[in-house]
Amino acid sequence: xxxxxxxxxxxxxxxxxxxxxxxxxxxxxxxxxxxxxxxxxxxxxxxxxxxxxxxxxxxxxxxxxxxxxxxxxxxxxxxxxxxxxxxxxxxxxxxxxxxxxxxxxxxxxxxxxxxxxxxxxxxxxxxxxxxxxxxxxxxxxxxxxxxxxxxxxxxxxxxxxxxxxxxxxxxxxxxxxxxxxxxxxxxxxxxxxxxxxxxxxxxxxxxxxxxxxxxxxxxxxxxxxxxxxxxxxxxxxxxxxxxxxxxxxxxxxxxxxxxxxxxxxxxxxxxxxxxxxxxxxxxxxxxxxxxxxxxxxxxxxxxxxxxxxxxxxxxxxxxxxxxxxxxxxxxxxxxxxxxxxxxxxxxxxxxxxxxxxxxxxxxxxxxxxxxxxxxxxxxxxxxxxxxxxxxxxxxx
Numbered sequence: 001x002x003x004x005x006x007x008x009x010x011x012x013x014x015x016x017x018x019x020x021x022x023x024x025x026x027x028x029x030x031x032x033x034x035x036x037x038x039x040x041x042x043x044x045x046x047x048x049x050x051x052x053x054x055x056x057x058x059x060x061x062x063x064x065x066x067x068x069x070x071x072x073x074x075x076x077x078x079x080x081x082x083x084x085x086x087x088x089x090x091x092x093x094x095x096x097x098x099x100x101x102x103x104x105x106x107x108x109x110x111x112x113x114x115x116x117x118x119x120x121x122x123x124x125x126x127x128x129x130x131x132x133x134x135x136x137x138x139x140x141x142x143x144x145x146x147x148x149x150x151x152x153x154x155x156x157x158x159x160x161x162x163x164x165x166x167x168x169x170x171x172x173x174x175x176x177x178x179x180x181x182x183x184x185x186x187x188x189x190x191x192x193x194x195x196x197x198x199x200x201x202x203x204x205x206x207x208x209x210x211x212x213x214x215x216x217x218x219x220x221x222x223x224x225x226x227x228x229x230x231x232x233x234x235x236x237x238x239x240x241x242x243x244x245x246x247x248x249x250x251x252x253x254x255x256x257x258x259x260x261x262x263x264x265x266x267x268x269x270x271x272x273x274x275x276x277x278x279x280x281x282x283x284x285x286x287x288x289x290x291x292x293x294x295x296x297x298x299x300x301x302x303x304x305x306x307x308x309x310x311x312x313x314x315x316x317x318x319x320x321x322x323x324x325x326x327x328x329x330x331x332x333x334x335x336x337x338x339x340x341x342x343x344x345x346x347x348x349x350x351x352x353x354x355x356x357x358x359x360x361x362x363x364x365x366x367x368x369x370x371x372x373x374x375x376x377x378x379x380x381x382x383x384x385x386x387x388x389x390x391x392x393x394x395x396x
Contacts, residue, residue, distance in 0.1 A: 171249065175393070206392070216286055221364045224281050245318040281293060331394075
């Protein structure tokens, strides 16, 4: 309703500087964002902020002064706005960027779990809970991520998590047929491990989860890299036809296309091998027998694409997850629209279990790499859920 008081929001973040996730996301609730051909202003008000680190370029105090909220020294005081009871209607928890240590798997140990548990302590002490959005994977640890989801269920508050790729626009505008049987699937991603491969895995998952019977969980994972990736393709472990379909959706072929603008078949003799210095393949086998592969191909393309062979179709379904450029990065508006919907309705548009499963898939894949690229059985990734039939990504 237009006359309803705005929802009061707290932002809990690692850092707040230009082009950080906090700046992309919190700013949407401060000034609005483009949506469906108009400028949309959420009926929300950021009333408090906790920022864990303030490196050079910090914008937190500037934003607080401009928009009239306070920066608090602890998460608890931010949630209570300096009082003695929970004083907000929703929480943006953004644990991305900043200076944090890495573990033995080369995962950055962002304090997403710690941020979340501080919120839970306030909920338990004050006898009230509110919706929580957690940016990207729930935690570098599947055990911690599972506890986070269990807390949300135990206390009965809605929770949304993950990245913007599953909800951004697609080129072309296609989705997997709801209830389909997937014969094979392949995702192409780029970027560094544990940061960008999460984006790629979650994008792959948002397509795979629409298969008949819904999500059944993951039975095993296997990560290989280097020349073994090309050998696996020659042996048929991943589909060259699906790679061709996925690469055909890329708007950013590298090599000769960058040098002189020519079009090229990236699967031509030796081209990928010449462009991609350290390829990686993430093989995922689901409990129902469905198989999918993520190929990380740094140096070949600069975007994220997907292809799948669906039973009954003669041609692969393929698409690009479209990422508009900096500084506007309007794909984050698509994610924040889903977060806003949760704050307004008290319901998440898609299950947090997707991000829980992908958090575990990524950790397991990195363990496979650390164990000399051994295939790992993953009975712990028995995460079962089902999404609705309606598309969940931006379409206008």
